[in-house]
Amino acid sequence: MSRFQSFLHSTLSSVFGLFYWPLIRVAVPDLVEAAKNADILIFVVPHQFIPNFCKQLLGKIKPNAIAISLIKGFDKAEGGGIDLISHIITRHLKIPCAVLMGANLANEVAEGNFCETTIGCTDKKYGKVLRDLFQANHFRVVVVEDADAVEVCGALKNIVACGAGFVDGLKLGDNTKAAVIRLGLMEMIRFVDVFYPGSKLSTFFESCGVADLITTCYGGRNRRVSEAFVTSGKTIEDLEKEMLNGQKLQGPPTAEEVNYMLKNKGLEDKFPLFTAIHKICTNQLKPKDLIDCIRNHPEHMDTFIMPSPKL
Ligand SMILES: NC(=O)C1=CN([C@@H]2O[C@H](COP(=O)(O)OP(=O)(O)OC[C@H]3O[C@@H](n4cnc5c(N)ncnc54)[C@H](O)[C@@H]3O)[C@@H](O)[C@H]2O)C=CC1
Numbered sequence: 575m576s577r578f579q580s581f582l583h584s585t586l587s588s589v590f591g592l593f594y595w596p597l598i599r600v601a602v603p604d605l606v607e608a609a610k611n612a613d614i615l616i617f618v619v620p621h622q623f624i625p626n627f628c629k630q631l632l633g634k635i636k637p638n639a640i641a642i643s644l645i646k647g648f649d650k651a652e653g654g655g656i657d658l659i660s661h662i663i664t665r666h667l668k669i670p671c672a673v674l675m676g677a678n679l680a681n682e683v684a685e686g687n688f689c690e691t692t693i694g695c696t697d698k699k700y701g702k703v704l705r706d707l708f709q710a711n712h713f714r715v716v717v718v719e720d721a722d723a724v725e726v727c728g729a730l731k732n733i734v735a736c737g738a739g740f741v742d743g744l745k746l747g748d749n750t751k752a753a754v755i756r757l758g759l760m761e762m763i764r765f766v767d768v769f770y771p772g773s774k775l776s777t778f779f780e781s782c783g784v785a786d787l788i789t790t791c792y793g794g795r796n797r798r799v800s801e802a803f804v805t806s807g808k809t810i811e812d813l814e815k816e817m818l819n820g821q822k823l824q825g826p827p828t829a830e831e832v833n834y835m836l837k838n839k840g841l842e843d844k845f846p847l848f849t850a851i852h853k854i855c856t857n858q859l860k861p862k863d864l865i866d867c868i869r870n871h872p873e874h875m876d877t878f879i880m881p882s883p884k885l
């Protein structure tokens with residue numbers, strides 16, 4: 575069982591394979607078998623595997639099922655952009671897909687410690703159904719309609735967490751780490767503003783935004799492996815195998831997917847932190863170069879392009 579599955583086991587008092595239906599306490603390891611009679615499909619796998627999962631499920635699920643994705647990451651789209659995982663699920667399976675993102679380190683949720691999460695759902699009716707499904711005494715849910723921004727926050731914060739890990743490995747201290755986290759947040763806001771216009775600034779103050787950014791930059795796997803990348807000199811791939819026992823890092827592939835789009839659109843210099851983190855993960859830069867890459871950040875030089883907050 576993956577870490578997130580064990581969190582859901584605790585939260586929902588149930589065991590499930592990839593998909594969950596309340597009151598049925600059976601783990602079904604076969605994907606199609608688990609999904610075929612489900613009314614609500616919960617997707618929780620490392621984002622690298624989702625296109626293949628959707629192909630397997632095509633035509634094998636109830637036509638009126640709804641989905642919710644807890645997956646933090648993107649997929650590369652043809653033509654030089656990125657796809658949101660919820661959009662891939664909807665496009666392949668032809669069902670609506672909401673998202674759930676938040677400061678939800680799986681082991682802490684599984685221990686029953688209090689935390690919050692954000693559900694992004696454009697349909698109010700489904701939003702209520704999903705809130706009632708996930709809400710628990712220790713797991714408090716806020717539903718917002720700004721679903722794309724919720725999902726983008728969940729993916730991008732994993733890139734920033736790699737930067738926080740590099741700073742920890744370089745032993746640059748808390749002020750530098752705070753600067754990296756803040757610049758990361760500003761690049762997240764800028765990214766949503768440029769590529770998902772019409773999103774709300776208030777979404778960044780939900781659990782999916784600033785709270786998930788903080789928890790991942792202090793307690794997450796992306797931070798931990800990135801710190802070890804600096805201190806050990808080993809590759810990210812080797813450290814992932816050594817330290818994560820079969821689990822998958824989301825930050826480095828997400829940095830690669832984001833860079834694929836930024837490069838294609840000539841926007842790398844507007845996102846120097848995301849760009850530098852990708853280059854460090856792929857050995858085009860050394861971790862110690864990180865600070866020089868953000869010393870002249872547009873935040874310090876330009877007038878910020880985000881319109882006035884729509885709070
Ligand atoms: N673990 C955490 O604290 C949190 C994870 N998430 C997100 O949930 C998603 C899943 O993360 P985790 O549960 O931590 O996953 P994980 O890193 O524990 O992934 C392991 C699971 O991936 C699946 N898997 C491995 N190789 C596969 C393959 N070749 N094909 C298909 N499936 C394969 C298996 O079911 C395996 O149990 C990610 O997008 C992650 O960002 C979100 C919040 C917290």
Ligand SMILES: O=C(CO)COP(=O)(O)O
Pocket residue numbers: 646676677678679680732735786789790793794795796797824
């Ligand atoms: O998304 C997470 C917490 O909300 C988990 O982050 P890591 O993948 O870095 O452990």
